Amino acid sequence: MSLNSFWMARTLRTVALFFLTPLLSACLPEYLLVEQPDWQQLQQRVQQQQQQLDRLQDELGQTQQTLRAAHLEVNEGLRELDERQRDQLQRQMQWEDQVRALRIVAAEPKATASRPAPAPPAPLRVARDKQVVGAIEHVYLAPPGVVLPARIDTGATTSSLDARNLEIFERNGAPWVRFMLVNPENNKETLLESRVVRFVRILQSNTDDSERRPVVELGVTIGKVNQNAEFTLSDRSHMDFPVLIGRNVLLDMMLVDVSEENIAPPHQPAKPAIGKGSK
Known part of the structure; x- marks a missing residue:
């Protein structure tokens, strides 16, 4: 091929590409075109x-x-x-100590037939400086200075008190509670106001919901034991007893004989209780 023919072919190819490029661009698919965002x-x-x-x-x-x-x-x-x-x-x-004491008494020699049998001793109501109480007792509360029937419950952590028409209010920047206390034995009503020590949440036995209850501190006397103790407040009108005595009152102070009732009538103190464990 001559040199002139080579340059003529190259020129024709360049001119053809120049005219065909716009035509080919117009045939591109739309998805390849970049739009402004x-x-x-x-x-x-x-x-x-x-x-x-x-x-x-x-x-x-x-x-x-x-x-x-x-x-x-x-x-x-x-x-x-x-x-x-x-x-x-x-x-x-404690029960193991009592069992050991009973074993020691049982191991003592019995009296001979020639000697008259000694008179039975009086029922022991205080064991090792601890007050023996029955399953049901009358307790003295101060304030308000009333005697109420109570159930003794060793399974309850904190004692509980019947509180009707319970109302929480504020006094001097501290929470207080006002409620009506009813004696089921004579239906006498006593209005009581007390400062709230704390609040607790109690899980209901029949539901998964919890109830927020106020806790107050009152003087309580059972038998000869006089002390200050905390009571949770709730409406116990559906219960048999307005007061429930729990372990916070019994612990280290009393022994419970569930076969007895009303064996420790309260000795009402002359003055309000000062500290736990006074007698």
């Missing part, structure tokens, strides 16, 4: 994503609060369980 839609999507993130953060905060509250309730339950185990261990040791 819609910034307003992008901003709206960013705002929606930010709102969703804020909602997730709020839900996370609520979940954390719920977990903290559950953690506190679990710790409180574990603490009460530990106290109950210690109480059970202490009662077991």
Whole structure:
């Protein structure tokens, strides 16, 4: 091929590409064409994503609060369980001491037939400086200075008191409670006001819900034992007894004989109780 022919062919190819390029570009599919982005839609999507993130953060905060509250309730339950185990261990040791004492008495030699049998001793109501009480007793509460029937319950951690028309209010920046106390033996009503020591949550036996109850401190006398103790307040009108005496009153102070009733009438003190364990 001559040199002139070579340059003529190259020129014709260049001219053909120049005219065919626009035609080929017009035939490209639409999805290959790059459009200018819609910034307003992008901003709206960013705002929606930010709102969703804020909602997730709020839900996370609520979940954390719920977990903290559950953690506190679990710790409180574990603490009460530990106290109950210690109480059970202490009662077991007390009963073992009593069993050993009975064995010692049974091992003593019996009196001979020539000697007259001694008179039976009077019933023992105080054992090792501890007041013996029955399953049901009358207790003296001060304030308000009344005697009420009570059930003795070694399974209850804290004592409980019947409180009708319970009303919580504030006095000098501290929570107080006002309630009506009813004596079921004579239906006498006594209005009582007391400062709230603390609040507790009590799980209901028939539901999974919990009830927030105020706790007050009152003087209580059973037999010759006079002390100050905490009482949870609730409406016990459906119960047989307005007062329930729990382990916070019995522990280290009394022994319970469930076969007896009303064997420790309260010796009403001349003055209000000062400290736990006075006699």
